[in-house]
Amino acid sequence: MTQNIHFSEEGKQAEIPIKKANYKSYIIWGSVAVVLIISLFIWAPWSSGLYNKFAISKQMSVTERGESAGVLTKAAELYNSGDYTAARKIMQTEYMSNPQDPLLSYYFSITLIKNSQEHEARTVLKKLYEGESAFKYDAAYYVALSYIKQDNKKEALIWLSKIPQGTPNYEKAKELSGKL
Structure with a gap:
């Protein structure tokens, strides 16, 4: 510890101890800050995943007639509201009773x-x-997206190549x- 000499108001000499900076703690806290910043950029919580970014956001519309039209209209309302x-x-x-309906x-x-x-x-x-x-x-596109959602890039690329x-x-x- 070093000492620094100061003079009081009465003109008397007084010694005041001065602590040396603890650089080791600055290095540790600086390292922690750098790791946190890098982690945020890697994790990027503000950035949506590839699935969310590339999902097609179409509204479901129903043009069916008959008794299932009311049920499908309700399903479409729920789908469109998320x-x-x-x-x-x-x-x-509905799918179980009509699996051949491509829209459904x-x-x-x-x-x-x-x-x-x-x-x-x-x-x-x-x-x-x-x-x-x-x-x-x-x-085919949504099969690829389903694989992306499960982080299976290899299968996703296979299905994307079919488009x-x-x-x-x-x-x-x-x-x-290109992003995969």
């Missing part, structure tokens, strides 16, 4: 993905992809492939 759990329950019942299959599979039932969703989506529905390549140029999701699929 209540995927309630929408899934309604659509599951497509939106039902999305509610499954939103409810973390990716494997079940892929079963429905793969049937759509194998058929001749207008949702064929949308189904041909000239289809509505081709550009998004290409961009997403």
Whole structure:
């Protein structure tokens, strides 16, 4: 410890001890701050994941006629408001009675993905992809997204490669492939 000499108001000499800075504690706290900052940039909680960034946000609309129209209209309202759990329950019942309906299959599979039932969703989506529905390549895109949600980049890339140029999701699929 060093001492510094000061003079009091009366002109008398007084010694006041001065502590040396503890650089070791500055280094430790500085290191902790750097680690926290780096962790925030890696984790990036303000940044949505690839699934959320690349998911297609379409509104579900129902043009069905007959007795299931009212039920599907209610499911569409729930789906469009973001209540995927309630929408899934309604659509599951309808899907079980009409699994060949491509519109219902497509939106039902999305509610499954939103409810973390990716494997079940892929079963429905793969049937759509194998058929001749207008949702064929949308189904392939969502199969890829379901794999992304589960952090399976290899399978996601396989499904993204099945989306041909000239289809509505081709550009998004290409961009997403580049990010993987």
